[in-house]
Amino acid sequence: MFQVTPDPRTDSANPPPPPRRGGGRRDTTIARHAVLIAVGLLVVAPLVWLILAMFRAPRTLFSESLPFKPHLANLAHALSELPWSQLLLHTVTMAIGVSLGQLLSGLLAAYAFSCWQFRGQRLLMLVVIGTWLVPFQVTILPNYVLLSKLGLLNSVAGVIVPQLSSTFAVLLLRQHLKNFPSELIEAARIDGLSSWSILWRVVVPNLGPSLAALEILLFIGAWNEYLWPLIVYRSPDSVLQVGISHLLSVTDPDYGALLAAAGLATLPLLVLYLILQRRIVDAFVRSGLR
C-alpha cells in the first residue's frame, strides 16, 4: 500500500512562532515619546513666540499677556520701513553664491582628499582641519583690508568672496566620498574616463542626495549670516539680516517691528522648505545628516 508522506509545511515539527514580548516595551515607548515631545516643544517655542509677536499691537511685546487681539501694525511698519525687494535680491544672490561656492570648492577638495593619493595629503588635510580652529574674529581684519584693496567693500561680492570655501563642506563631503564605492571609480578609470570626467560623470550624479542636503545647510547658513555682512556691507539695502537690524535704534528700539521683519525674513526659507519638503527629508535621511 502506498502512503503519502506528510507535508513538511504543516508538520508539527515546525517550531511555534516566538512569544510576543511583554509590557515593558510599551513603557519604554511612552517614555521615549515624552522626551521627544518635550524636545520638540523646546524647538518650536521660539518660533511660536516670534509668530505671536508679529501680530501683537505695537510696543506691547512685554506688557500684554495671552490671549490678545491680533494686530497688523508691526507687519505694516516692517514692510514700509525696509527696501524689501533690494534686500531679497541681495540676500538671494549672496546665499546662492556663498552656498554654491562652498559646495563646489568643498566637492573638489573632498574628491582630491578621498579618491586620490598624493604626496603631502595628510599634512594638507590637517591644515584644512586647522583652518576650522581659527576663530572668525581673527580673520575679520585681514579679510576686511583685502576686500578694501580689491574695492569690494559695500557690495554683495564683498560678502560672498571671503566665504567661498567651507571646511565643514570639505569634511562632510570627504566623509561621504570615503564611503563612495571605490569600484565605481575603478570601473570608470578602466572604461577610459579621466579623473575630471569621473568626478562629473560618475561621482556627482551618485552623490545627489548628499550634495542636496549640504547645499540646503549651506544656503540656510548663508541666508542667516549677520556679522560679516554687517562689517563689509553696512547699508539699509544690504542683505536681509543687516537690513532688519536698522529697525533697532539705541534710544527707541521697536522690538515688535523687528520681530515682524525677522518673521518675514524666514518666510522665503519656509516656502522653500514646504515646496521641497519631501526631497529635503529624503536627502537628509539618505545622507545621514539626521
Next chain:
Amino acid sequence: MARIRLHHITKAYGDTVALDDISLDVAHGELLVLLGPSGCGKSTLLRVMAGLIHPDRGGVEVDGRDVTTLPPRQRNTAMVFQSYALYPHLSVRRNLGFGLRAHRRPRTEIEEKVADVAARLGLDRLLDRRPRELSGGQRQRVALGRAMVRDPAVFLMDEPLSNLDAQLRTATRMELAALHRSLDATFVYVTHDQVEAMTLGTRIAVLDGGRLQQVGTPAQIYDEPANVFVARFLGAPPMNLLPAVASSRDRRVLLEGAALSAVLWEGEVAERAVTVGVRPERLRIGGAGAAGARFRSRVVAVENLGNDEVAICQAAEERICVRGPRPLGLRAGENVELVASVDDLRLFDPASGRRMVWVPDACDNHKLPAGTVHDVR
C-alpha cells in the same frame, strides 16, 4: 587575444607586503585563475594588471609591450568587479555603452555593439532599466556585457560570481566557460572558490601572503601540490597531513608515525622527519591484509554530504578525514584502520613545507635528499 607577462611584481603598503616578487606568464587565450584566501594579494595582482595599482617594483608586459606605467584606458583590458560596479544613475543601455562613449566612438557603432552584446547575453528587454531594478544574475550579465562591448584583448574578473546564490553561480560558471571558449580573448579570473578555479581555469596560480605558491593545471595543483599550503587549501575536506619518520630497512623505505605505517619503495634513506599527505577520497576502510599505508584511527563524527559521507577520525594527535560514497559504513566511536595506496601518498619537508619527490638517482646515495623538492614555478 593577448599574452601577459608579469615580472618580479612587488607591492607593499607600509610594512605589509601585498605582492612579493611575483613573476607569471599568461598565454594567449588562456583562462588563468588566481586562487587564494582573503588577503593573499590576488585582487591586488589583478589591479596591477589593470593599471589601477602601480607596483613598487617589477613590470607588466602585454604582447611584449611594457604597460607598467600606462593608465588603464591605454591597456585594452576590461574588468568585471565583485560588486559589478554598475553606474547606478544610468540605464542598462548606457551602462553597456559607457566605455565606448568614454572612448568617443560614433553613436551608430555604440548602438550596434550594445544591441549585439545585449542580444548575446539576453539583456534585450532590460535595456531601459536601472541597475537597482535588476536581479543579482542580471546585474552580473550587465557587468559582463559592459566588458564585452569594448571587445578587449584581456578580460580581468574579480570574483564575479561571489554575490550569486549557489544555483545561479553554477549556471553562470558554465556560461562563463562557454563565453571564454567563444571569445578570442585572454581571461584572468580571481576567486577564493576552489570549485570555480578547478572548473573554469585552464591553469591556476595559487597565492598566499602575497607570494606565488604554485602555478599549474587544475589536475597538477590538486594531485601534485607544491607545498602543504596548496595541499591544505584545495579539496573539501583538504589533504590529510600527518607527521612521520622516513627510514629504510632491508633496502625498503618505510614510514612510521604515531598512527601510521607504510612500506614505500626500494631504496635506502637516512632517517628523517617527513609530513605525509593523503587525500580523503583516496583513503579506504582497510581489511585484514590490505596492502599500502595504514592509518590507525578512531571515528569522531560522520558528516552526511548527500551523495558522499565524510568520516572525521582521530589518528593519534591528528585529525584525518575519509570521504566516500554514502554510506561509508562507519559509526562515531568505532576504531578503524584506513588504507591508502603508496601512489596516493605525498611527502612534504616539515621544515620548508615543500613537497619532496623520490629521485631515482638518489638511490645511489642511499638517501632521500631534503633538497629534491618540486619547483613550484
